Amino acid sequence: MKIIKNDQILIIAGKNKGKTxxxxxxxxxxxxxxxxxxxxxxxxxxxxxxxxxxxxVEFPAPIDVSNVKLICSKCGKxxxxxxxxxxxxxxxxxxxxxxxx
Numbered sequence: 001m002k003i004i005k006n007d008q009i010l011i012i013a014g015k016n017k018g019k020t021x022x023x024x025x026x027x028x029x030x031x032x033x034x035x036x037x038x039x040x041x042x043x044x045x046x047x048x049x050x051x052x053x054x055x056x057v058e059f060p061a062p063i064d065v066s067n068v069k070l071i072c073s074k075c076g077k078x079x080x081x082x083x084x085x086x087x088x089x090x091x092x093x094x095x096x097x098x099x100x101x
Contacts, residue, residue: 001028002081002092003065009035010078013067020071024060032062039063074099 003009007023021035041061047054069078072094080095092101 001026001031001065002083003033003068003070008071008073009033009068010071011035011038011063011067012069012078014063016063025062027062030062031065033065033068034060034062035068036060070101072097072099073101 005023011019016038019038021038023033024036025034039061040058043057045054072079075097082093082095084093
């Protein structure tokens with residue numbers, strides 16, 4: 001997966017299309033990411049020992065990686081990501097401006 005934690009991303013598909021945010025958590029095996037403040041869902045909880053009041057809880061749901069693009073830190077535009085091996089080190093590169101991310 002080419003997107004990692006704390007990357008700035010732009011959502012390019014789905015109901016949140018056009019929104020931007022930072023990646024909070026990644027799930028590489030499921031190819032999904034959680035973005036801060038985007039795709040927030042509400043869940044109704046029954047009263048329990050942990051939550052005696054019960055109620056409605058909001059939390060961000062994961063989004064598929066194919067629905068997002070990375071925003072390059074150098075050029076500030078949404079871009080695809082490539083890799084380059086330099087001195088036994090694999091680095092991510094912006095496909096637009098060819099700079100390392």
